[in-house]
Amino acid sequence: MAVVEYKVPQSVGEAVEMLTDKTARVLAGGTDLIIQLRAQNSDPVIAVDIKKIDSMMTATMDGNGLTLGPSMSCAELTAREDIKAEFPGLVEAAYLIGSTQVQGRCSVGGNLCNSSPAADTIPALSANAAQCVIQGPDGERTVAVEDFVTGVGTNCMATGELLTAIKIAIPAAGTADAYLRFIPRSEMDIAVAGAGVSVTLDADGKCTAARVSIGAVATTALLVTAAADALIGTSIDDAALQAAADAASEASKPISDRRGTAEFRRHVVGVLTRRAAKIAADRAKEK
């Protein structure tokens, strides 16, 4: 591991300053970074530990919605009943990352910035139309989560930029989300496929809005409008659920690797979409 320097900024400004060095990497929970750094011994890296910056480590829920410090540990996030009540699917996605031990360190922001195609929280964030607040040397900008990740392990952030907040607006009444992933075991695996769904139901149980985002079946999470359209205007009956499932399978562009074949992923992402949409709809009815 070629970490040659360890820095602890006390403010976002200080962090951004440190991150202008091309060899600097953000160290939050380290559950991806330390593994990646261990694989290489030669290129020097400066670890910038942003966990002393309060705003990075806290979350607020108010009338405007959720403002999530990107580096707050998933263990802390999943213990927040107020967040779980509003965004159960997102909290479930955060809970699914790694073991109890990893939960103590990993974070939604880290999951996002690592930009793995299989990241659990990205489809869940995307289903909730989350916005990413990015601070750079030249100021702040906001990017929709589906525009954040640009490819396998790559994202829109430039040298010197830091993800400072993830924001989700309080959704319309009758809205609920769900996230499901498929793994071969019961725990500890990386998603073979994942599906995040948010639906809004009116008083009659009719779906008025929906977002469906699928993971691990393309280079980035995919927002599948066709799957959402299959749900909108229906009472989310079996036919609508199957249509959404088929649309998700259709939209997927999976590969075969050690975790599953392309045809398996294509099939299972449909199954997950169907099941997640059902859960989201059931939740929305109870709201």
Add this chain to the structure above:
Amino acid sequence: MIFSSELQEFTGEERTEVSATSYRVLIDVLVAKYSRLSFDQLTDLAVAIDGVIIVDPLLEPLSSDTEVHFLHFVAGG
């Protein structure tokens, strides 16, 4: 004396009666009887004497009605 199907390729027969008072004598007798069998080939094998598997025998006594099988050395995990 009963030979495995493998050893039969060298002995040409499945069983034979030999007179030997110990395992060491038995080996000498067999090597003399079957020209294609070698001392090392036999002593590399384990042996079952009346059903009891023995690894690396040498002085093991044999009696007149003893049944002897050669078998592969079994290793465990």
Add this chain to the structure above:
Amino acid sequence: MAKIHVNTSVNGEPVEFLCEPHETLLDVLRNDLQLTGTKEGCASGDCGACSVTVNDRLVCSCLVLGAEAEGAEIGTIEGVSNKDQLHTIQQKFLEHAALQCGVCTPGLIVSTQALLKENPDPTEEEARYYLAGNLCRCTGYDKIIRAVMDAAETMRGAA
């Protein structure tokens, strides 16, 4: 490459050490502080053998830099028993034969302690999921789970 001076607390005792920026907390514990009860099984957070607590939060010490220990409170297997008295969890692991080779045992005991602190009355399923990150290849987990459940019951009784 300058070494970093770290002030921390390990099992309630103040500890100072110097570490390289690339050293993990696991490296520091094992190689610098000679606390070899914490084991390395994978160095990727997949086996739990290196489980410790940092500020009461269960983590894999292989995924924490030594430098991050500054100002923190670290808990390791060496701090579980009370002088010559085994902790109930340790005692139950012995009584239930919940270890065979024993190399996963320190991590499992530290994790079980964290579990029972968070949830003194776990269901079997909750215990199994909480401990899913602690691999044991010898026991098939049966006796481990029995020891954990028995320890939980005993500790509730004593509380």
Add this chain to the structure above:
Amino acid sequence: MSEAREYKYIGQRSIRPDGFDKVTGRANYGADMTLPGMIWGKILRSPHAHAKIKNIDTSKAEALSGVLAVATYQDFPTADKKADLARNILADDKVLYHGHAILGIAATTSAIAERALDLVDIDYEVLKPVMDIRDAMAADAPLLHEDMITEGYAEAPTTASNVATRLEMKMGDVEAGFKEADVIVEGDYYTPTVHQGYIEPHACVVRYDEDGQSMIWCCTQGHFDVRGSTANILGMNLSKLKVIASEIGGGFGGKTTIYLEPVALVLSRKSGRPVKMVMDRDEVFKASGPGSATRNWVKIGAKNDGTITAMQAKLHYEAGAFKGSPMMMGCMTAFTPYAVENMYVEGFDVVVNKPKVAAYRAPGAPQAEYAAEMVVNEIAEKIGMDPIELRLKNAAKEGTQTIYGPKFKAVGLVECLEAAKNSPHYKAALKENQGRGLAAGFWFNIGGQSSVTLNMNPDGTGTIVEGSPDIGGSRASMQLMAAEEMQMPAENFRPIVADTEHVAFSAGTGGSRTTFATGMAVIEAAQDVIRQMKERAAAVWNVTAEQVDWADGVAINTAGEDRLTAAEICKGAERTGGQISGRGNINARGAGPSFAVHLCDVEVDRDTGKVDVIRYTAIQDAGKAIHPSYVEGQLQGGAVQGIGWALNEEYVYGDDGLLQNPGFLDYRVPLASDLPMIDSIVVEVPNAFHPFGVRGVGESGIIPPLAACAYAVSQAIDAPIRDLPCSPPSVLKVIQENS
């Protein structure tokens, strides 16, 4: 004999004597040792699956500050140079698998050693890799070893191939047997490369002194074997090399061979410093010895009444890069649970560009018996017979002729099957999408050499000095057996695993031999102590030793009222001829086979192919359970390793021959959350050749789960399973193909 005996100590669930060190973190494993002045060694490994090494340039690495030594294959003396073991430890002119070790570098820190590895320049000529048995046996297959001629044919082939050995075993006439059959079932079965998955990576700390006297501290199942192999490769005499077995963090057969030790010693000699080497987890997966992948064909014929008339198999085992798979043991075990006259088994040992396989718990047996048990279950289904009844009708028992030679003495298969039949598990109802599988398993168990010294202390307590590394609690068993034989409390005996200088040669812990063979040596040493105690008491009382009895740890003068306790005799030993120690140096024979029968219920998600084990029962004949908890632990642990093998574990290689899942993330061993409790039923049919009736129990338990799980899946989805693992993609495919 042993059936009637009442035991006072054995059978107790005592606290293991090494347990306190293990629950407190004090126990020292392979990587836990530090020596003054110690430096760190690292191995450079092949990035290719198959390549010629044209040139190695280490000059830049050696120039790096902190680098103190480099070791290559050229540093091994000529004595045993061409041996496969040496060429596996460090490649000669060819690398034969991804991760094959090429050289070692020692430096003052592990970080410097790792950086130095990046500075070595190697010129490779990359060759096409051979990754599967079918490819390896193809006529135009690239050859791993240009000079390898198949052994085992009466007429040796004239051309080289990747088939190292062909073996044939037969009894009776299978063709005639198949003619008698009403039903014949055959099938091809595949099992993947799997790893033992011990949690502790291989590690050693070594020191080579100026006079050549050397020390190795390492985690191993057999430190005498480490001594022998290392000394052989380095041309050392055994008295020059002391090996200390650390506590061992799992082995399952994988720590019966060596990888690091000779390299570390060369680095220590060259640097003049103690050297520590610890494998990373990815090195363990890439380059230690996994279990063979196999392709096995099985054909079985039976009459409608359930009588099996013929059993035939053709078995192909991957050996990895060097010959020597456990194919032969597959041939010997495949059909051995059955008393059938007509059997024919043909086996092939095939080299491929994967790491050289090592022993893995009942090596060779799970793969062959998987195929056989799947077909037996299918026969039962075809003729409409309960699978337990079918097995009972054909079960091997006392007097059954085995394919490998001897006839069985008393064995416990029938008792295990009866226990399965009577278990609540077998009677429980199943729900939709659930299925039940049952399978039997046979393993020989082995005996061999064990040496024990029982040193009595002046207070009458004793130290049991043994040479068998304790991998699963065997010290507790030794303690109980000494207590039983001496009729003294278990806590009076302290068992220790001594190094190669403090106890005579003992074979390694493997083959389920330790409680059986080393236990027998403990008993013999205890008997030796009792004999001496009686002699000392007789001398004190001025009677003959024959007039002295031994009961409850007390010598009794049968000719009078005199009593002397062990403590009194030991306290006075200085006046009666010096201290007392007993010796048991044996070559144990008569290891009793252990049969197992497992029941598995699964539930399958038909939409995803995901399999959950929802209920499991492991039944096994232990002969006599010395420490019941650790016997149950062996049954449960074996069952869960087998479940992993059946459901999710496999090496995944790319077309380039590179291993894609060298870590616990994607090599998916079972987790606590994957499993139910594993019910265990210990059957006791005593082994007549052990004083307490012990049979080894360590290995048989990994055999039945493969077929028990896979057959349960096939029942749940109503479609045949042939290939392992039953991972979701593969199960979903079978579901889709059959719906």
